[in-house]
Amino acid sequence: MQLVTFIGKKILYLLLLLVAVSFITFTLVSISPIDPVRAYIGADMLIISSEQRAAIEDYWGLNEPMFVQYFHWLASIISGDLGVSLIYRIPVKDIIADRFISSFLLMGIAWVLAGIIGILLGVFAAMKKETWIDRVIRGYCYILLSTPGFWLGLILLMIFAVWLGILPVGLSAPIGDLSYEVSFFDRLYHAILPALTLSIIGIANVCLHTREKLLDVLEQPFIKQARANGLKGLKLFSRHGVRNMILPAISVHFASFGELFGGAILAEQVFSYPGLGQAIVNAGLNGDIPLLLGVVIISACFVFLGNFLADMLYTVVDPRLRQRKGESRL
């Protein structure tokens, strides 16, 4: 029952958040200097008359107050219509659905890789505290935290695609192949480099947090007892360390969805990988307001999902937290 109210509250919060985000985004977009009619018509702007222009403005409701426009837009979003993209000339919904798969593949690989490597490195560093292994791992993490992600992407691109020529330069499928000819492995092959870039950057955060958390755990009395009993190294970690640090480490990793999305925008731009990140950049640069609004909303949902899963892990999975609330079973 508690779980249901917890999820219910979170969903209510998401809805309020989405309304707020969409309103602010809509306000920002409407005070921007971009003229929606000009963005829509493009080069044909010269041949339409001012009456035609006024008719379009009238038809779109551009002369109405901003609040009215916002509610019209909100109503159409709720009914599932995100509008038509101005640069791709197809519904925004289709673009997002199509690109979400590409982005999801990319971010999924990067997230899992960064999580596994980051947690392993963090565990090594904490278990070997103050030795050269710890210093090397920490130094590596600090360098990564200072590295511009897109620069790393450029360097990897130069090494693997230009010099060695073993990985593709960009895109998500071989050039010239039709969409149904593209196999899953083609997609995977093209996602390797951007995913690698993203995961290398993502390691630092989760690794440093894991190290801190495990160091905290290792200070606890029960670890001292275990050490006194003669446990050490891998055995000490696997019996007493791992249970206590794995949940916080994973939930920190879930909470980093925002940075993951930001990193994906840059990686997709470097590798011309057609995902959501590239869509938002193109939309922003070309004044494609419907697509821009759509991707902003999706990214807010994405970040929310990460934080939600992180919260869930704490409150639902950890048996101690359930007990503390005076409940033995969910």
Add this chain to the structure above:
Amino acid sequence: MKKWTYLPVILLVLLYVISMLIDPDKISIQLEERNLPPGFSHLFGTDWLGRDMFLRTMKGIELSITVGLLTAVLSTIVSFLAAMLASMHKWLDRLISWLTDLFLSLPHLVTLILISFTLGGGFKGVVIGLVLTHWPSLTRVLRAEILQLKETKYVKISEKLGKGFWWQARHHYLPHLLPQMLVGFTLIFPHAILHEASITFLGFGLSPEQPAIGIILSEAMQYLSTGFWWLAFFPGLILLIIILLFQICAKAWKSYLEKDFSHENIVRD
């Protein structure tokens, strides 16, 4: 504070001053010297117009540090003001907390793209965008700190003595929060530089005439497949070194300023 921690600070200041002294007219177009690999006459090589990449990189670094400093100072001030406002009234507190949540609910880059889309990019757009994305996390810290301070005896006595809100702010809150704000400043600075470079790289930030690192890197991208690796390698590396230097300073400052609270660290050492 350990002596070696001054070294990165000195290095940073030196780099900044040197880059300021470089005459922008020296970065001239010399077509007979284009696409030269790094060598003694051109440390970082030259680009497709024969411009010296070392000079361009240094100018870019100057711009990056300027944007970083400006953003970090402004966001620190904004977070202090927001935290003070939050302490004034329950409803203001709710509003500010809600706003911080809201700003943290979008990826930084997405917010930056939106804001520079609205303001049309450029120096002003980038700085405003960066300030708006970097104030929330520090505000949270300061707000919690002020809530604690409000409960201390000397602040309560001061209130009973009839001191005004802003008098208290200046004499009680500000001195106490200054260390936190300094730490916040040092944490915001490297972030701001990275985000400025990213947003400029994507095409939303500084305009192409400006010698920003993001511009240099996005131009270099078109020449990667021709093997001109030095166009991208050195500018990014220098940016990395600057940020690393500053993060080392930030860590040292943080542990120095928080010494009072972290006595167990001293015992461990």
